[in-house]
Amino acid sequence: MNITRSSDQMEAGFRLNDPVFVTEDLVMLREQVRRFVEREVVPNGEAWEREGRIPREMYLKLGEMGLLGMQHEEAYGGTEMGSLASVVFGEELSRSTFGGFTASVTVHTDMSASHITRVGTPEQKARFLPDIIAGKTVCSIGVTEAGAGSDVAGLATRATRDGDDWVINGTKMFITNAVYGNLVILGARTDGPGSGARGISLFLVPTDTPGFKVAAKLDKHGWLCSDTAELAFEDMRLPADAMLGGENRGFHAIMKGFEHERLMIGAFCAGEGAKAIELTLDYVRTRRAFGKTIWDQQATRQRLADLASKVAMIRALTYQTAAAKDAGQPVSRETAMIKSVGPEILHEVVHGCLQLHGGTGYMRGTPIERMARDARILRIGGGATEVMLEEVAKRM
Template identity: 55%
Template sequence: MSVQPVVPEAPSARSPYFSEEHEMLRAQVRRFVETEVKPHGEKWEKDGFVPRDVLRRMGELGFFGIRYPAEYGGSEMDELATVVLSEELGRSTFGGFAITALVHTDMASVHIANAGTPAQKAAHMEDIVAGRKICAVAVTEPDAGSDVKGIRTTARRDGDHFVLNGAKMFITNGVHADLYCVAAKTAPDARPSQSVTMFLVEKGTPGFTVSRALDKHGWRCSDTAELSFQDCRVPAENILGQEGRGFYAIMSNFQNERLTIGAMAMGESQAALDLTLDYVTTRKAFGAPLFDKQAIRQRLAMLSSKVEAGRQLVYHAGWLAAQKVDCVREVSMVKAYCGELVNEVMYSCLQFHGGMGYMRESAIERMTRDARVQAIGGGATEVMLEEVAKRLAR
């Protein structure tokens, strides 16, 4: 007798964390993904970037302003709204598309929203929320990723300007962004935590160039670049926040970035399980659907359990963040656990697709490549586990 799988209801329907407003956002994002992302994502993968008209459409729908003030066109929602957006974009199955949008909303533009002067916000925030200006954050360097204190790009004061020299690597949205939030050392002799300043650098600033677009293993429709600053003169008024306080701004936003990546990973994991469940219930081997094989359905059951655990960890950390509770430990757990789990899920789901899973025409093949970086970017698993370990005795 064949075992018939039961397709679960939407995970959020059982969650006590989300309000009606959150669920309305979830439904709206899910509709957008189904109608305006999935039909075109393969072309974006080939082109190597997400078209600007798609990003402007997301701005028109309000997706880029869910956390920002109403005066700029935002919705003034909380961290749980970010979780909803990230999870649903992850479910699109196009990780490059999801990260393009989420870097803009939750990793780059936040430096302007949180630390920008009134003049900076007036000049840029409405366009950021509307998707007319896309943002990138330039912190990572060839020898300084998670080690923010190790950056080498410098910014030397010269009258009412700073002169930037250095290079940035692995910068998402690096080719096509309009605004770059750039970390540079303004006081090389100061304590490492007090030597970094964030600058707002606009595309076209003399001395600032995109050295090259990078060819990646996954996230193919996310444009990623190496940036170069050679005697790039930036007005002192373009400092974001206080001089010498950039390290703290970066570390503070890491929590939001890691929560975002964790939620995205759980959306991707659920989408992979859904695809695989559909495949193993229709694909027959030895005279019966693959789902009839105990080994397969039990592994899927265990993966589903782990994803549910990861999802609830993300929801709880998002709720803690929304309550303004110190949740560095929980968010670090999210990044470590979900970054590893999404890779475990993809590996098994590709295996269950057999030879078809290894073909470029298969969604699961693309998703497996996309997932690999999520145990690296935003804080490698090993770094995250150290953050958790430091807090175990508290």
Template identity: 55%
Template sequence: MTDMPLLTDEHRIFRDQLRRFVENEVRPHGDTWEADGQIPREVLRRMGELGFLGIRYPETYGGAEMDTVATVIFAEELGRSGYGGFAITALVHTDMASPHLANAGTPDQLARYMPDIIAGRKITAVAVTEPDAGSDVSGIKTRAQLDGNHWVLNGRKLYITNGVLGDLYFVAARTDMAQKSSRGTTIFIVEKGTPGFTVARPLDKSGWRSSDTAELIFEDVRIPADQVLGQIDGGFYAIMQNFQNERIVLGAQAMGEALRALEITLDYVKDRKAFGATLWDKQAIRQRLSQRWAEVAAARALIYQTALAMDAGNDCVREVSAIKALCGDLVNKVMYDCQQFHGGFGYMSGTEIERMVRDARVQAIGGGATEVMLEEIAKRL
């Protein structure tokens, strides 16, 4: 695919480094990680050593101080690995959980945690979703009550990526039940091993199988007052702010997955023979793949253009919502066609396209369901 003209030499060097890492250190081991249900911690530490886990964070803490375009490159290249579970493990750490600390942490909190986060020594998770609160963040029921110099946390979180093996959790809880949740929610920093905080169970998923996902329980967990992240009762707006970063990243990951699926499918149909010719010689097949290629190219252009606009300080909620809605659906359309053109082989467990089909389904659900994103667009038309 034609290179994006907005990329700098620094962006291209970064992308090439990522591609080498994926080719040499991810793809050879991905199937093992899928079977194990987790990404080895040494792999994440290696990513930290290479500078992948602090792309936009200050050099003071070991970051690279790059831009949103670099983050999009990162997400896209991890998506192109073909292992969605690996990609989301890293992306939750870099672009969905740790930004809460980066955006709202006190100098002491930043100094205490950021170096280890960027180095991959501490892996982060964000705990917002609950049994009755997914895309509707206002529905959370986990509570925190002030008791002297501590907050006492009680509740339950569900579908938490990095929930089993994480070290540091950014947990949303209601702190003022008299207020609307948009004015009475606070985020807390909770360390693994805090008394009363337990991983209730790892969750089994149809896709993203190398990503650990958990249900978390908080029973009278005492959190020191200096572990409040950001403003008391201001957590809802922090979550909404970070959704913009999360959603553009998920869109980029999805298009990386789509690119990989098209790549392996083109190789397959140009080699596979049926009825005396290759599948590529069938007009219906080559036109369908051409159409999907064009749609992916257009979606990528929107992603990169929006990344530039975000770096320029523009309000891009409408555009980011469009990216999430468009790419979450498009990647599933691409996967459907690519699996179809693999025939029976593509339905066999252990094939790359079968795994990628399973991994892609959640892209229209997680991080904001397509229907919710379309409503966000409609509000701004």
């Protein structure tokens, strides 16, 4: 991995200290990602928002830098840096203020292609992972349906065996990277009706497969540069070796993927929350009202101190959980806690910061307005807050 430390002092802004277990390699990774964000994302993100897509060259650049393979084995071009590295990566991408960019890249790196590393055969890994890690193939995860979001066991998309092949019919909804991506990790029912979680399998589906259709590119409230689609499958035929992880074993794999996704959402909340506070500190220290700066008002200082403390708490839980996961400890309860609390904190932070920006914060084109829109989905996607609280309660 091409990680180098710059001799130049990097602008810190509002920063929280790293936990003591964060290694020098991870510090250098953070610096590299931050430089990439400042050089490539911040100047171009507004154009991507208008276009509703991220240029493919961004994935290729990230691939050249070795930043797309942290969850993957060295044998296929990855770096096997683990969950802490992914958290650092997600946190620094989130500080770009473009949530759609963060979502698209991490869906590729951490929420879809990682299934291949976890449960794929050597042949599947050799076929797909090198191009995924290089950024030549962009991945998505196709689980959610109009009638099955947080309730994964309710999937209706059906895969029926026909000789050595599988024939798939059904639809998927709210799928990130599905319009401009190349490969979908697809969840489908392979057992009879009523089989619930026991009857789900995963498949590797190139988007040029006959019968694969982007039914609609969806227009969203936020994450505008991240393409999102409704997919339809009409007698889509796949060979037997397209199955990923074994017949009727997909539910467990999906749950392991969700566990990591919830951890990554904690990283998003930490990065976006800290950046929102940084932007707001810059604003209130220069904006004057009633003869003094807004920062000079005690209520402003205390409000920002309260919000900063909450960001620090979710960040600490996220890093501690990532370290535990890397050490092989069970973390399903903690990741559900992160997902249930982190987005609620971020929602409070970005809207509190927008309030302190006054009318300026309500204008399109300002980072805090965009962040307020982008943050809303995190209370829904990856398991709604209410569902996550039930997941925590089950494990108490």
